[in-house]
Amino acid sequence: MASPSLTSVVGVRPFLVGMFVDALGNGLYVPLTLLFIHEVTGLPMTTVGLGVTVAAVVGLAANPVAGTLIDRFDARRVLIATYVLRAAAFAVYPLVDGFVALLVVAALIAAGDRAYYPASGGHVSALAEGALRDRLYTLIATARNVAFGLGGLLSAGVVSLAGATGFAVVALMNAASFALAAACLLLSGRRAPAPTPRNPGGYRQVFADRPFLTLVAAEQAYTLIHLVLPVALPVYAVTVLGVPPALLGVLYAINTVLVAAGQLPVRRWQRHARRTHAMALSGLILMAACAAYAATALLPAGLPRVGGLLVATLVLTFGELMHTVPSWALAAATAPPALRGRYLAIYQQTWALAAVLAPAGFSALLDTAPLLLWLTLAALVGPAALALLRLARRLPPDAVAPPQA
Known part of the structure; x- marks a missing residue:
């Protein structure tokens, strides 16, 4: 068919x-x-x-x-x-x-x-x-x-x-x-959605769903790493590594182009994978990106550090590509239809919290010791990846592994 x-x-x-x-x-x-x-x-x-x-x-x-x-x-x-x-x-x-x-x-x-x-x-x-x-x-x-x-x-x-x-x-x-x-x-002429029963549980039911809250906690670690490029990297690259500020625009452009071009190929590669497992693998890749950024400080100044930043950013971009679509789809499929708005609101709140926490948190860690930033992020996303593997048995089966078209 x-x-x-x-x-x-x-x-x-x-x-x-x-x-x-x-x-x-x-x-x-x-x-x-x-x-x-x-x-x-x-x-x-x-x-x-x-x-x-x-x-x-x-x-x-x-x-x-x-x-x-x-x-x-x-x-x-x-x-x-x-x-x-x-x-x-x-x-x-x-x-x-x-x-x-x-x-x-x-x-x-x-x-x-x-x-x-x-x-x-x-x-x-x-x-x-x-x-x-x-x-x-x-x-x-x-x-x-x-x-x-x-x-x-x-x-x-x-x-x-x-x-x-x-x-x-x-x-x-x-x-x-x-x-x-x-x-x-x-003007879309969109079909009317199927009616869903009203659920009086509201946010109380969302916060009582422990597997979903575990998923939200894991996602919080990922969202913090997604803010490395716009928030942490400018400070780290210029003040710690001493690279030209103009390089940041190049790295940002490379990330944007690769994310745009890579979504469809990565989606085809992931289409038979469990969403939880795809996200866990992306966590390992993001840990590797943190290690690569930290190791760049050990390279000689000049072109070697520029090359190290480029490699680390490429690894980070691949991790982002591996994480984005499975994350969105898993959250939407986990939510019961009658409370999908509330479920997705709590899930998306991880990005709002990250946007508030990242500027001050990243700056404090970089001021204390730059290595601490990368160790902290890796220490957060590692357990998050393990939690996702364990969640595969606790979340709805059709959310973890969607029926193939």
């Missing part, structure tokens, strides 16, 4: 287009977030930094709220709301002229960003099941990485051509990207 195609699933094409446009808009401003806000609002950099930090903490509450709304109203509606919310916030960014206004706008964007992840995961779960769900996650990861890279290039072009005015243009372009993504979902 021929494998069903994703293109035969109602609503997939407009959803993917919306995802691509959304990521393109994010790529416009994320690499220059603080500078972008400073230039658009004219506020001092210290004020901008404080506002963004406070907004990020406020955004932590958006995940659990989104989970409740998803289970009550449908993931697609919540996803559209996150797009509309961020479109409105970016549209008024050029009008911000004080700390309170900055805090309100930045908090709305942070809330939309945090709520987006459980909403998009819930919508994917409603669109596809089993192996098709894994394929859809793979296509999303590929499309978003390509679009994010293109958005970064487009942002650089706009700013270089239009100067300070270019930042205001970027804000409006980003608002337009979110509005277009919302329109794609509104």
Whole structure:
């Protein structure tokens, strides 16, 4: 029997287009977030930094709220709301002229960003099941990485051509990207989801699910390592290894290109593997990446260290590729349909916590002794990989090993 195609699933094409446009808009401003806000609002950099930090903490509450709304109203509606919310916030960014206004706008964007992840995961779960769900996650990861890279290039072009005015243009372009993504979902003609029984357990049932909480704890270790490249590596590479700052852009570009190009081949390679086992293997690869980064400090300065950083980043990228799709699909398949929004909200909260903990935690470890950072990350992800192997018997069988199309 021929494998069903994703293109035969109602609503997939407009959803993917919306995802691509959304990521393109994010790529416009994320690499220059603080500078972008400073230039658009004219506020001092210290004020901008404080506002963004406070907004990020406020955004932590958006995940659990989104989970409740998803289970009550449908993931697609919540996803559209996150797009509309961020479109409105970016549209008024050029009008911000004080700390309170900055805090309100930045908090709305942070809330939309945090709520987006459980909403998009819930919508994917409603669109596809089993192996098709894994394929859809793979296509999303590929499309978003390509679009994010293109958005970064487009942002650089706009700013270089239009100067300070270019930042205001970027804000409006980003608002337009979110509005277009919302329109794609509104016009998707998506089939109505099968009704699911209301479950009065709510978050109490989620927190009573010990195998799932073990999965969340394991995922927390992985999310911290995913933040090595944007958070830890710039400090480690420049202040500890003494490499040129320009190399960081090259390493980031290599990672982005390989993640975009490698998702489909890695997905084909993993299609017969248990999701828990694929994630455990990625943990071993990420441990090897930590060892490679630590060993780079032992190499002579100059080209040997540059080569060591390149090798370590390639290993890290491979580990990320091995982890991403099985992680998303396993969490979605583990959750009972009536509480999928809440389950995915708790699972995605690991990224919100990592974003709060990583900057200060990584900096403290690097200041104390750089080797401690890599030992700590390896010590976290190693037990997480072992826990995933043990979870294979405790999670739903069709979540661990999905039926093949």
